[in-house]
Amino acid sequence: MTIKFESVSLEDAQRVIAAGQSEASKIGSPSNVAVVDAGGNLVAHIRMDNAWVGSVDISINKAFTARAFDTATNDLAEQAQPGEQFYGIQGSNHGRVMVFAGGIPLRRDGLVVGAVGVSGGSGEQDQTVAEAAAAAF
Amino acid sequence: MTIKFESVSLEDAQRVIAAGQSEASKIGSPSNVAVVDAGGNLVAHIRMDNAWVGSVDISINKAFTARAFDTATNDLAEQAQPGEQFYGIQGSNHGRVMVFAGGIPLRRDGLVVGAVGVSGGSGEQDQTVAEAAAAAF
Amino acid sequence: MTIKFESVSLEDAQRVIAAGQSEASKIGSPSNVAVVDAGGNLVAHIRMDNAWVGSVDISINKAFTARAFDTATNDLAEQAQPGEQFYGIQGSNHGRVMVFAGGIPLRRDGLVVGAVGVSGGSGEQDQTVAEAAAAAF
């Protein structure tokens, strides 16, 4: 028995990213927006003009994290606090686990087929942009 | 005295990438195409459907290398061979120096303002795609 | 459309570092002082006699962090605490994000053109030295 899985295409990723870029422009938060596939590997990324250089890595890894655990990063954040059940998870996976808002799984027919990650603004701004991006999927 | 330097914009990067994607489709070589700015930092990336997952990193780092040394990676390749003057340079910069074809600096008025990196096919295919991408700049 | 951006020159960096060194001597806190350019890449660094060896990396990465997020590292520190919006950001960028005092962006005409990072003493001492260094820009 093989496992079948579906994954976002480049076309999907670019549509998701364009929606994120549009929302980021609208709320005035220059952002990095990245999409990974069902394997957690990068499909596409953009850094808007004047967005933080340090957020390249973060956007890609928020997307990775959301797919790696099929969980939005802001939900994971709660579990990663001191005293909580996943405290320390951010040290795993060679530093790729991001435990703050902005990463959201992309689902089709209930199945996670990829994820989007956004970084460049406050946690609230990143979440807003990521939700707009995911909604275009 | 500050130094003024110019850098590719996201719009530039997306035009360069679209040209690379178009050439890659034409020659049947599903590719990763990445563009970095004047500081060597990622501006945009795509992985075409069915392109190698291991080439995500390579495409980004070919672009990095072409800007880090203001040199096409296939030119650097010759100097990095055993017995040549830069033999071993591929061990520097935490493994980010790629010494095979597919990375090309982007120049405006003689100044390097970024670079493009392509990975997914043979060295010849990657170089062909990178040249088509760079020509759109 | 290319983006024009300005960056610190070596001459700028050396003036900033000399001011940091002078302040560090005055307060008796042997320090590492580093300056990065607009791309986050190192321009110059000194380790004063008897300053901690482990602070070489920290000074360079405080400067990187201040430019990567256009934010002083002690401001980022507050946001990186448990429960705060950027908790866990210190795991990103391959361990280069420093979330304690001593990194300050260098601005010209409101634009971030580089950053200075200081490490070697207490948080308060590092901050004092970094402020004296940045003031010379």
Add this chain to the structure above:
Amino acid sequence: MTIKFESVSLEDAQRVIAAGQSEASKIGSPSNVAVVDAGGNLVAHIRMDNAWVGSVDISINKAFTARAFDTATNDLAEQAQPGEQFYGIQGSNHGRVMVFAGGIPLRRDGLVVGAVGVSGGSGEQDQTVAEAAAAAF
């Protein structure tokens, strides 16, 4: 019995670097110049305007290598070629061993007390700059 060792001071390092910078300007090869101490740890570094960004790491690690093995890096280069006795040494020390010209130990009374590393030009240019730098010690 304790082992006594001497090491370059920051003042030494800055004199060595200034001599390197002067020679680099004279031969028209914008360079990175770095000095490490007897422990192999960075004392000071400069990147001249327009010198390659990828050479920051290389200059520091050429200096590290020259001290780590008390050997000029161009001598080590010969031993690191395929078939030679130290082939593969460039994979050790987490990628810090540079096996091409430009790193020279600094000696006082026959004892290695630090090293200088230069990167930014051809192997020949880097070697010329490193020799001028070391001669100022």
